[in-house]
Amino acid sequence: MEPDQIQTLMAAFDHTSEAQMRDPHPMYRAFRTQCPVGRSEQHGGFFVVSSYELVKTVFDDYARFSSTEGVGIPPHPYKMLPIDLDPPQQTKFRRVLNPRFTVESVSALAPKVEAKVHELIDAFIERGHADFAAQLVRPLLPAIVLPLLGVPMSDQPQMSAWIEYLTRGRANDLAGVAKAGEQIGAYLMGLVAARRQQPPIDDIMGLLLSSEIDGKPLSDGEIFRVLLIILFGGLDTTSAVMLEALLHLSRNPVDARRLMSGELDWARAIEEFVRYASPIQGLRRTVSEATVLGGQVLVPGDWVFGLHGSANRDPAVFKDADRCVLDRTPNPHLGFGSGAHICLGRNLARLEIRILLQTVLHRIPDYTTPSDFDPEYLAGEARGMKSLPVRFTPGRRRANVRSTEGVA
């Protein structure tokens, strides 16, 4: 590509464009090889960082590349905690939250995840066809995350419906999406206030209500901002990896067989699915001191967008980077981010992904996607498949399980 062509392509780069993000990898390759720090003129203008080494620098060096001005492009309407902080202030919030997200802590949720996956599969297994996105993956995650946050059972269907609307409506109804967002915000604020008046409950809300930072209890607003990122951080992202993995396994049945036989290691395979899907394609940092990155002069206030999605396909680090190689090792991917803000919920995500894939392969081993299936993606910082239609030999519901069809 000629230098002026790459500049033009870069100037037009917009991660919120579904057309550009349907298959962004040829574009990323051009960025990495010709312009690893370039300038997009979209959304007010920002620098785009695409090589593994420089993306890692941006997310590791919080002294130069700060999160305190927000991490989305365009900026998100709410400040969220602790994602919109830098260490050491950010670290204090992580200290409070980390114990709930260790491998040991999240493993207690395994039976619940498994039961929910079974329940969702029961609702369509007799039919021989389904949309894995709408009927399995998207309804699964709120069912796990909402109780964790302290949303009572009676309110979960309503919250799930708002969340589903947020995800589905993004493509065509921004006003409706904003309204659903406001409803979720108002609901969570009300929930925080109500919980202050109630006896303590041992969940994340309870943890936040009883914790102190700098010797002071968290305010309602702070708790709300933490709940928001935990809620939204774990939905679209985990879905994106699950759907990409399900598609890969339908197209590569040998991989599915090798996973089920134990020939391939699940933990390693899941890291590769995370790398390959890169559920967060990129995030923003704001330059806080004059610096140079990859030869590009940056001044305080400049927006820098580090592309995890491109870094994870950088051939300087990953051999056969565009192939999903389930026994890839080592696999130093940035799919969960890098540095201080590395995904808080990554151990829960790994657990959810493994249980979902194992259960699907066990109960619906012959599912296939249409041979001409060309996935469409929701675009934004998070990128995930909109739908995943599958066909399979109808199976039987588990005994004594009531249908949950219609649960959003």
Place this chain on the structure above:
Amino acid sequence: MPSVTYVQSTGVEYRIDANEGQSLMEAAVGNLVPGIVGDCGGACACATCHVYVEPEWLERAGPITANEEAMLDVVIDRRENSRLACQLKASAALDGIVLRVPESQV
């Protein structure tokens, strides 16, 4: 290869051979030493590789940078000999160093 000993709060010792230049966080994580988490991958940004350096090694461990100082402020139970293992590099000078792992890291 410089040898490093990580002593758990239970008294159990893990003695490993680190690669020259490798951080003592990476050496611990790579050898599955319990209690050293290293969430941020060594960017001095998460304070989950906190260790207590045995006093006789403290001086040889070198100075604390401003970044490390800021992060040490948020570890659980900071003491005079607290350091972040990601900021200590395996070297001949530290061959034989003994680090104590705090009871809780997260």
